[in-house]
Amino acid sequence: MSETSPFAPRTSKAEIEEGLGLAPKFDSKGLIPCIASDVESGEVLMFAYMNRESLALTLSTGEAHYWSRSRGELWHKGASSGHTQQVIELRVDCDQDVVWIKVQAAGPACHVGYRSCFYRVAERDEDGALRLAMTEASKAFDPSEVYGDK
Amino acid sequence: MSETSPFAPRTSKAEIEEGLGLAPKFDSKGLIPCIASDVESGEVLMFAYMNRESLALTLSTGEAHYWSRSRGELWHKGASSGHTQQVIELRVDCDQDVVWIKVQAAGPACHVGYRSCFYRVAERDEDGALRLAMTEASKAFDPSEVYGDK
Numbered sequence: 001m002s003e004t005s006p007f008a009p010r011t012s013k014a015e016i017e018e019g020l021g022l023a024p025k026f027d028s029k030g031l032i033p034c035i036a037s038d039v040e041s042g043e044v045l046m047f048a049y050m051n052r053e054s055l056a057l058t059l060s061t062g063e064a065h066y067w068s069r070s071r072g073e074l075w076h077k078g079a080s081s082g083h084t085q086q087v088i089e090l091r092v093d094c095d096q097d098v099v100w101i102k103v104q105a106a107g108p109a110c111h112v113g114y115r116s117c118f119y120r121v122a123e124r125d126e127d128g129a130l131r132l133a134m135t136e137a138s139k140a141f142d143p144s145e146v147y148g149d150k
Numbered sequence: 151m152s153e154t155s156p157f158a159p160r161t162s163k164a165e166i167e168e169g170l171g172l173a174p175k176f177d178s179k180g181l182i183p184c185i186a187s188d189v190e191s192g193e194v195l196m197f198a199y200m201n202r203e204s205l206a207l208t209l210s211t212g213e214a215h216y217w218s219r220s221r222g223e224l225w226h227k228g229a230s231s232g233h234t235q236q237v238i239e240l241r242v243d244c245d246q247d248v249v250w251i252k253v254q255a256a257g258p259a260c261h262v263g264y265r266s267c268f269y270r271v272a273e274r275d276e277d278g279a280l281r282l283a284m285t286e287a288s289k290a291f292d293p294s295e296v297y298g299d300k
Contacts, residue, residue, distance in 0.1 A: 091269075
């Protein structure tokens with residue numbers, strides 16, 4: 001990680017939306033939302049936040065780094081589980097306040113044990129009531145074996 | 151939209167993560183992040199927020215409704231541009247604080263004129279400096295014709 005900021009300054013709306021400088025916007029907490037999808041299937045795997053340091057590390061190392069809001073610390077995805085994410089492509093949205101990464105994942109994304117965090121889909125039952133249905137038949141790993149019982 | 155809440159109460163962590171009740175978590179501003187992707191290509195089209203009403207309307211009408219943070223109002227996507235989004239599938243993540251919708255879009259998602267808001271990818275130039283490169287050759291529509299000059 002270089003000592004100077006790897007990011008461009010945020011200047012005009014036109015420059016941010018139509019320019020080619022990477023000028024991410026971090027919110028009042030210093031965070032930017034990040035969508036991670038599987039580069040092959042296109043499936044959204046997870047959604048998390050990055051701060052300036054984790055975005056810079058993601059770009060310099062090629063592995064996804066997030067900011068854990070619950071633990072209040074830099075989060076190198078897979079550091080404890082081994083389920084790292086190699087970043088194949090990193091995009092920003094029009095106003096550069098959201099990041100989308102396409103990753104090659106070394107293991108499931110979700111701490112619950114599924115490949116994707118989005119393992120449930122909303123459906124209506126016979127009475128028209130909303131229910132969730134599973135999209136993955138079984139867990140890809142047992143969280144208690146990877147993280148220990150909590 | 152029914153008068154009673156269409157959502158389940160948020161009870162235990164186990165119920166939220168492993169249960170089949172749709173119990174979305176809205177943040178302190180009453181919002182939940184939403185990722186919209188193209189149901190066919192898998193491309194992420196946009197990222198926006200929903201409040202309780204827009205999520206309920208999305209589910210009851212089958213068309214994407216968001217909450218516009220800049221305008222501070224309910225936002226039926228496509229109401230002014232005609233670029234509505236038919237929701238084919240709606241998922242929630244493990245802790246039910248993010249929504250992912252797969253949509254069939256009647257037009258481009260981005261107000262700048264591109265199909266997806268994520269029309270730029272980060273790359274390194276010869277000197278190793280970060281730059282953005284366009285991923286769409288040209289705009290899908292002229293925003294000034296759809297929205298008028300602003």
